[in-house]
Amino acid sequence: MDKLAIIDQMQLSKNSSVLILSHFAKRAEAGGGPPQDIRDYLIPKVNKLYYIEHPFLYSDDHRSSLTIYEDGMVKNLMFTPQIFGPGITIYIIQIIITWYFLLLTKTKFDLCVALDNLNTFTVLPLRKFGLIKKLVFYTIDYMPKRFENKTLNNIYHLIDRIACYHSDNIWILSERMIKARKQNNVDIKRSAPSILLPMGANLSEIKILPGKKIHRHDIVYVGYLTEKQGVQLVLKSLPKIISKIPDLKFIIIGQGEYEQKLRELSNNLNINDHVIFKGFVDNHKQVNNILCKSAIGVAPYPPILNNYTFYTDPGKPKLYLGCGLPVVITDLPAIAHVIQSAHAGLIVDYTVNSIAEALVTLLSDDRLYNMFRKNAIELSKQYDTNSLISEAFGKIN
Known part of the structure; x- marks a missing residue:
């Protein structure tokens, strides 16, 4: 229809x-x-x-x-x-x-x-x-x-x-x-x-790049910067990852009340050369372009009591999938199990060792990464924003 x-x-x-x-x-x-x-x-x-x-x-x-x-x-x-x-x-x-x-x-x-x-x-x-x-x-x-x-x-x-x-x-x-x-x-x-x-991604506005044109060792986060988003865990894991992936880059898109603390943490860990704070990017197509050039999307939600992410359906994992990114995500939102079951990403514990191990695995194993990337693109087709909205309109009494 x-x-x-x-x-x-x-x-x-x-x-x-x-x-x-x-x-x-x-x-x-x-x-x-x-x-x-x-x-x-x-x-x-x-x-x-x-x-x-x-x-x-x-x-x-x-x-x-x-x-x-x-x-x-x-x-x-x-x-x-x-x-x-x-x-x-x-x-x-x-x-x-x-x-x-x-x-x-x-x-x-x-x-x-x-x-x-x-x-x-x-x-x-x-x-x-x-x-x-x-x-x-x-x-x-x-x-x-x-x-x-x-x-x-x-x-x-x-x-x-x-x-x-x-x-x-x-x-x-x-x-x-x-x-x-x-x-x-x-x-x-x-x-x-x-x-x-549910949340989705506007797939008609996303141009997925061939695997050879992405930055294979770039990981990315997009969203509002609060403590409940867990970006601090990724920063704390970077020294372990950099020891095995020396050219790693972590791109952070967004702003919020926790941004200054994240910048201070990056400085204290001496990883500023590997972290890029993009700030708020108001052009959504530009955000998509940055994501499409990256390799992995991270969604490390902390298991904080009363975290609204548990009850809702966060948009960033769907956007990552739509841009062809395997997702490394904690076991808080329901979508995490869908992603892992589809072999389009990995569920991690909210610990430095767990997220570092998952990221190193996907960043270094090309065969596994390419399989996950293909699965991410396929899974994203279930979450096209316009199709989801159209279906919801069809169910209004």
Whole structure:
């Protein structure tokens, strides 16, 4: 079934009006994550698309925005001033901003895709009064203990339950989210139906290089730099790896609050000549090009209690696969076992010795590496972003 037929199944036509609500860490014109993927998928398929995005508290751009697309082109773009303040105050202001933007549009929406429970909660009155025909609550992360503050955590999960009960459908990245919600007092029978929409890679934008043209001893990480991403473990393993692979390079793409500590660790380990900090790369095609030239992608998630990666479906392993990279990954997300079973990567313990051994094996054994690379490319075909989105649209009630 082609994609347009699936769009027709849920009674969306070229003349439909669609609203997308999201939060962002980094504002991205193309690519960048689930909200941008949904936006880019729908732009050529509907005449009118309204895209509202608000900054997370840690974003370096504190403006909310409304972008209106007509016939695939940007018709209007509006920004609020930079807004600062306490977290709760900011989120209340963002609710007001959403309502302000929606009043300006004077539009009834055939579909609204709201990413996260707060955005979904914000537009529930519009669904109640018929201004939104279908409401999809898109859950891209979920943790039973979202906040250390018990009161804030209870409020967060109350909003989540309300969003679950009053949406038409829920898109989830992982089946683990359903189990976690059930354990967190969400009545699954009362909740809207959940539809699995895992992370993927936009394969049409990736040009895999022949094996002879890659940098055989380059390993790469892409993503936000926090302690929970485990990049520090790779840095600590480099001295062992370099002793056997002297021309090794470790490329780190991304930025975050943990970046300075990673730079200090690299300096203290005296491995700066082998580590390249690229920072945030806003051109997604450039990110793909860097990955495609590399040999191995790393996803060393620490086994930290309440790590959101356990409940979600991280995007970086899928992106690595799509670029032809075998993946070295810890046993935290469910995708790790899929990758290892397909012989497209290796699961490692969260220890220096384990990750060093796995990386040295793949970096030095050409026959094994070529087999894993071939399997990674084949496995990635199951995770093409546009195909996954198309399938999810086809399942909306």
